[in-house]
Amino acid sequence: MKKVPIVTINEKWCKSCDICVHFCPKQVLEMGQFSAVVAHPEQCIGCKICENLCPDFAITVEFEEEKKQEELE
Numbered sequence: 001m002k003k004v005p006i007v008t009i010n011e012k013w014c015k016s017c018d019i020c021v022h023f024c025p026k027q028v029l030e031m032g033q034f035s036a037v038v039a040h041p042e043q044c045i046g047c048k049i050c051e052n053l054c055p056d057f058a059i060t061v062e063f064e065e066e067k068k069q070e071e072l073e
Helices: 019-023 049-053
Strands: 003-009 029-031 036-038 059-065
Touching: 003 036, 019 029, 019 049, 049 059
Parallel strands: none
Antiparallel strands: 003 059, 029 036
């Protein structure tokens, strides 16, 4: 089964430095009013650049099994 990356941002820890937004190769993240937000999760390739560059450790990238359509029905 294919593993799907799930990006999570801890808004309490995020200082809105914008590093993750600038370095994401797929433009998954955007700046919200108070922190970075996951704007396009379907584009994430799981490279973890955002997680590794975040100076506040506010971003995690985890992987979960992709659910097949017949499992959802």
